[in-house]
Amino acid sequence: MSSAGAWTAGAPAARYRPFTPVGLTGRRWPDSTITTAPRWLSTDLRDGNQSLAAPMSPERKLAMFELLTGMGYREVEVGFPVASQDDLAFVRTLIERDLIPDDVRISVLTPARDEMIRRTVLSLEGARRATVHLYNATSPLFRRVVFGMSRDECKDLAVHGTRLLLKYADKLLGDCDLGFTYSPELFNETELEFTLEVCEAVMDVWRPEPGREIVLNLPTTVERSLPNVFADQIEWLDRNLSRRDDVCLSVHPHNDRGTGVASAELAMLAGAQRVEGCLFGNGERAGNVCLVTLGLNLLTQGVDPGVDFSDLDHVRRVVEGCNGLPVHPRHPYAGELVYTAFSGSHQDAIKKGFDALDGTAAESGARPADLPWEVPYLPLDPRDVGRAYEAVVRINSQSGKGGVAYVMSARHGFTLPRPMQADFARVVQAHAEAEGGEISPDVVWRLFERAYVEYPALPLPLVFCGEPVTAELHLDGGRPCPVGTAVQDARDALARWGVEVRAVHRPVPGPLASPAGDVVVYAECRVRGRAFWGAGAQDDLPAAALSAVRSAVTRARMAINGLDVPAPRDGRPAIAAGR
Ligand SMILES: CC(=O)SCCNC(=O)CCNC(=O)[C@H](O)C(C)(C)COP(=O)(O)OP(=O)(O)OC[C@H]1O[C@@H](n2cnc3c(N)ncnc32)[C@H](O)[C@@H]1OP(=O)(O)O
Numbered sequence: 421m422s423s424a425g426a427w428t429a430g431a432p433a434a435r436y437r438p439f440t441p442v443g444l445t446g447r448r449w450p451d452s453t454i455t456t457a458p459r460w461l462s463t464d465l466r467d468g469n470q471s472l473a474a475p476m477s478p479e480r481k482l483a484m485f486e487l488l489t490g491m492g493y494r495e496v497e498v499g500f501p502v503a504s505q506d507d508l509a510f511v512r513t514l515i516e517r518d519l520i521p522d523d524v525r526i527s528v529l530t531p532a533r534d535e536m537i538r539r540t541v542l543s544l545e546g547a548r549r550a551t552v553h554l555y556n557a558t559s560p561l562f563r564r565v566v567f568g569m570s571r572d573e574c575k576d577l578a579v580h581g582t583r584l585l586l587k588y589a590d591k592l593l594g595d596c597d598l599g600f601t602y603s604p605e606l607f608n609e610t611e612l613e614f615t616l617e618v619c620e621a622v623m624d625v626w627r628p629e630p631g632r633e634i635v636l637n638l639p640t641t642v643e644r645s646l647p648n649v650f651a652d653q654i655e656w657l658d659r660n661l662s663r664r665d666d667v668c669l670s671v672h673p674h675n676d677r678g679t680g681v682a683s684a685e686l687a688m689l690a691g692a693q694r695v696e697g698c699l700f701g702n703g704e705r706a707g708n709v710c711l712v713t714l715g716l717n718l719l720t721q722g723v724d725p726g727v728d729f730s731d732l733d734h735v736r737r738v739v740e741g742c743n744g745l746p747v748h749p750r751h752p753y754a755g756e757l758v759y760t761a762f763s764g765s766h767q768d769a770i771k772k773g774f775d776a777l778d779g780t781a782a783e784s785g786a787r788p789a790d791l792p793w794e795v796p797y798l799p800l801d802p803r804d805v806g807r808a809y810e811a812v813v814r815i816n817s818q819s820g821k822g823g824v825a826y827v828m829s830a831r832h833g834f835t836l837p838r839p840m841q842a843d844f845a846r847v848v849q850a851h852a853e854a855e856g857g858e859i860s861p862d863v864v865w866r867l868f869e870r871a872y873v874e875y876p877a878l879p880l881p882l883v884f885c886g887e888p889v890t891a892e893l894h895l896d897g898g899r900p901c902p903v904g905t906a907v908q909d910a911r912d913a914l915a916r917w918g919v920e921v922r923a924v925h926r927p928v929p930g931p932l933a934s935p936a937g938d939v940v941v942y943a944e945c946r947v948r949g950r951a952f953w954g955a956g957a958q959d960d961l962p963a964a965a966l967s968a969v970r971s972a973v974t975r976a977r978m979a980i981n982g983l984d985v986p987a988p989r990d991g992r993p994a995i996a997a998g999r
């Protein structure tokens with residue numbers, strides 16, 4: 421029996437205890453909004469790195485550091501110098517080769533152990549500005565199981581560690597602009613009054629004052645509760661900490677419950693001023709909070725994240741290379757598939773959104789890129805993060821006419837009339853069901869060509885079993901041409917070939933124009949009460965109209981005679997795709 425089978429006797433829920441709520445009254449955070457970006461600290465090179473099966477090589481560390489600082493992160497935790505010779509060497513390289521931009525503050529992590537604090541401080545020798553980050557676990561479980569310490573002993577560890585830090589910094593760091601971060605590890609599982617007691621005791625040693633802040637960094641070391649509980653904890657501390665103006669309240673959420681981002685955001689509502697995390701959520705177990713998601717969540721609320729995500733694919737490639745871990749195709753904002761719709765109703769709405777945006781741009785004279793982003797199903801303009809529109813719609817058996825029309829227009833430059841979209845969508849759907857999988861834009865094009873372009877063998881004049889053919893013409897782009905007389909010429913030409921033109925539709929006002937210079941006409945021909953479509957692209961409108969009608973009538977003949985539609989002629993496509 422598989423291990424999952426053991427649950428038939430009942431889930432082991434009784435082994436787990438729910439988190440105790442904070443019992444905060446008069447909460448302020450639910451009524452707050454986020455209007456500015458927090459301070460960010462990237463811990464990719466420390467928490468991220470320590471969680472990798474193969475920690476980053478020096479070259480990868482440097483690539484990560486350059487990426488982070490190039491994107492605009494101004495606080496970067498660069499390692500745990502006592503962990504390994506590699507970690508130490510990297511810190512020394514940054515300092516000795518003067519690789520730290522003037523506006524960037526590096527930080528290094530140390531446990532509250534005398535010799536380790538000394539060596540950590542020493543690792544910063546020669547740095548112009550740097551922060552030492554001291555941590556010790558404060559939760560009851562850790563006090564009991566890991567340290568075997570009373571509350572007072574646990575507090576003393578933090579206090580003594582801070583004293584040692586000051587002592588060694590005084591001795592070893594000269595005129596370095598030294599910052600200090602203290603983290604009560606497992607904050608979220610620690611009694612709030614005890615956290616406060618420890619933080620106050622640490623502050624009594626560091627003595628924060630204007631110009632000498634302390635960063636109190638509150639981690640969900642292992643995320644165990646709902647984000648609202650974390651927000652309550654942060655608001656409680658925000659209300660109760662002394663010297664609040666000189667404290668930077670920071671959070672360090674992990675993602676064990678999959679709610680790291682929500683925890684960070686609610687904590688910001690509750691008073692957190694700084695957030696520590698990793699790009700794409702690398703980090704211990706289920707990861708640290710994802711800095712990309714947090715930053716772009718802000719952007720999509722109209723708040724500048726203060727970090728440059730304009731080439732997110734580049735960021736993703738560098739991070740994948742450094743971490744040796746793939747970014748999930750569904751990762752918010754950055755995954756390969758997150759700007760792609762396969763399903764018909766999504767594609768339809770996206771296409772209408774783009775059309776509306778183009779319409780507003782044309783009316784107002786504004787560039788689409790300057791208009792408010794209002795495209796259904798896309799929370800962000802892919803171009804704002806350096807992604808193209810091509811992949812927004814991809815076709816398979818779940819797709820509908822909107823998606824097929826989008827591909828024809830965006831990829832091939834053919835704006836199909838609405839009833840023809842439905843007709844062509846049926847062709848594509850049949851192919852998708854027969855073949856399975858995805859249908860590339862090239863195959864969509866070949867299906868279109870096969871279904872609608874001219875078959876030159878068809879004899880003229882175009883009468884069908886003695887019945888006249890009627891047609892409605894739909895004009896698309898093409899080289900600039902004087903539409904008025906050209907339309908009359910087309911009517912006259914078709915009349916000569918036995919076709920009565922009942923209507924001419926012109927979806928877009930203005931001259932017909934396409935980069936490839938063809939005039940494109942779609943013809944909807946009625947034969948025995950049924951509609952058949954054809955498309956023609958030629959140098960002039962009469963020729964294009966005739967071509968479209970011949971193609972439609974061929975389809976009618978084949979269908980009514982129960983024959984398959986023939987493949988297009990060999991050689992060059994009858995219409996050049998990708999106009
Ligand atoms: C939540 C976090 O991410 S915290 C950061 C975690 N990161 C890392 O651990 C990566 C780097 N770590 C290392 O290289 C090693 O663990 C070192 C160099 C720090 C220590 O190595 P070792 O001396 O071999 O100790 P080891 O890691 O096995 O055990 C930890 C010891 O430190 C103690 N300890 C753990 N955290 C702390 C702390 N913050 N402050 C003081 N002591 C601590 C433990 O109680 C244990 O003590 P014990 O030996 O008396 O039982």
Ligand SMILES: CC(C)C(=O)C(=O)O
Binds near residue numbers: 555637640641672
């Ligand atoms: C050192 C602290 C901030 C940490 O990494 C954690 O608690 O997850």
